[in-house]
Amino acid sequence: MITLRVTDLACARGPAQILSGVTFAVAAGQALILRGPNGAGKTTLLRTLAGLTPPLAGRIDADPDAIAYASHADGLKAQMSVLENLQFWASVFGTRDPAPAIAAFHLEPLLDRRAGEMSAGQKRRLSLARLLVTGRPIWCLDEPTVSLDAENVARFAAAVTAHLEQGGSAVIATHIDLGLPQAETLDITPFVAKRIRTDDPFAERLA
Numbered sequence: 001m002i003t004l005r006v007t008d009l010a011c012a013r014g015p016a017q018i019l020s021g022v023t024f025a026v027a028a029g030q031a032l033i034l035r036g037p038n039g040a041g042k043t044t045l046l047r048t049l050a051g052l053t054p055p056l057a058g059r060i061d062a063d064p065d066a067i068a069y070a071s072h073a074d075g076l077k078a079q080m081s082v083l084e085n086l087q088f089w090a091s092v093f094g095t096r097d098p099a100p101a102i103a104a105f106h107l108e109p110l111l112d113r114r115a116g117e118m119s120a121g122q123k124r125r126l127s128l129a130r131l132l133v134t135g136r137p138i139w140c141l142d143e144p145t146v147s148l149d150a151e152n153v154a155r156f157a158a159a160v161t162a163h164l165e166q167g168g169s170a171v172i173a174t175h176i177d178l179g180l181p182q183a184e185t186l187d188i189t190p191f192v193a194k195r196i197r198t199d200d201p202f203a204e205r206l207a
């Protein structure tokens with residue numbers, strides 16, 4: 001079953017068109033790994049999928065409430081403890097028990113620690129644990145393993161694998177090999193648009 005279908009999508013960042021003609025589909029139980037050199041537009045595509053930036057053209061067919069996005073900016077509440085952050089998200093997204101998320105990223109020793117006072121890798125673990133708490137089936141992840149040590153990269157890969165086994169999907173921009181057996185790869189280089197400023201009144205019409 002297809003959970004996310006992208007058809008002829010054009011994506012912008014600020015005033016610039018970054019991608020055009022992006023077309024792919026992701027099924028339940030499938031991960032799609034986005035590849036492409038620095039600046040190609042992986043973050044731009046993920047932001048568009050997450051609804052943070054409107055598409056310039058094309059279609060995104062998915063339940064908008066199905067997508068959970070995790071980006072470079074971790075989105076943690078710095079003054080709240082790890083447990084309070086997870087409980088906060090549990091209340092926002094429904095009443096998911098945060099215990100599996102805590103276990104998946106080995107957050108038990110850190111539950112009382114304020115999020116703002118953790119290391120970069122610890123913050124990342126909390127940010128990834130948030131995905132489990134959302135209960136959302138389509139994960140859109142931007143460089144999720146940045147700052148993680150090898151043990152926590154393995155925990156992350158295990159969490160994604162479990163998510164896929166439960167019928168979830170994932171679109172992941174990453175430069176490393178996560179070793180996910182179900183993953184397919186999409187190189188976005190062919191979709192890189194000739195840079196067009198969308199606020200230029202003389203620019204070629206986009207859509």
Ligand SMILES: Nc1ncnc2c1ncn2[C@@H]1O[C@H](COP(=O)(O)OP(=O)(O)OP(=O)(O)O)[C@@H](O)[C@H]1O
Nearest residue numbers: 013014015016018037038039040041042043044045
């Ligand atoms: N606010 C902005 N306004 C205009 N252009 C931007 C803006 N932010 C990023 N860009 C440009 O958009 C292009 C795509 O950037 P994006 O962050 O999507 O690439 P990426 O594939 O995720 O790169 P990386 O592998 O380095 O994370 C880049 O050329 C970048 O310079």
